[in-house]
Amino acid sequence: MKFLLESNLSKLAKWLRFLGHDVKVLQGEINLKDLSLNQDRVFITTSRRWERTLKKLKMEYLVVPRHDWEVQLCLVIKKFSLEPSLKLNLCAYCGSKLKPVPKEEVKDRVPPRAYESAYDFTLCPHCGSVFWKGTHYGRMVKMLEKAMSRC
Numbered sequence: 001m002k003f004l005l006e007s008n009l010s011k012l013a014k015w016l017r018f019l020g021h022d023v024k025v026l027q028g029e030i031n032l033k034d035l036s037l038n039q040d041r042v043f044i045t046t047s048r049r050w051e052r053t054l055k056k057l058k059m060e061y062l063v064v065p066r067h068d069w070e071v072q073l074c075l076v077i078k079k080f081s082l083e084p085s086l087k088l089n090l091c092a093y094c095g096s097k098l099k100p101v102p103k104e105e106v107k108d109r110v111p112p113r114a115y116e117s118a119y120d121f122t123l124c125p126h127c128g129s130v131f132w133k134g135t136h137y138g139r140m141v142k143m144l145e146k147a148m149s150r151c
């Protein structure tokens with residue numbers, strides 16, 4: 001799905017990208033121009049202030065509580081019946097599609113321990129971030145499971 005997130009929801013943005021969704025995060029304050037430029041996206045916000053505008057724009061939206069990314073993620077997944085599984089095909093920082101990369105090519109950008117034991121290395125062609133599956137992958141699966149029990 002395609003989402004537009006309020007600027008203070010960057011952790012939620014990261015997790016929705018882990019699940020493979022197209023996420024755009026607003027820079028700065030919510031404003032009419034940014035909303036109307038992104039009407040094809042579902043807007044996730046922590047405030048009811050823009051409800052009337054969103055209805056006028058016929059923009060789908062969801063209001064989530066502040067400061068608790070687990071509950072936020074849980075509500076978004078359940079409301080839009082998203083599959084709660086990690087796709088890890090998009091860059092967590094900028095949302096670009098990741099490309100598989102031979103680990104030898106990114107050796108100087110990966111901690112030695114991860115280089116030895118991790119697998120499925122990917123590179124973001126847009127911002128240059130490198131990702132891999134390793135010990136943290138199991139932890140992420142557990143974090144997602146825990147979040148899903150929060151709403």
Ligand SMILES: [Zn+2]
Pocket residue numbers: 091092093094095096124125126127128129
């Ligand atoms: Zn990136």
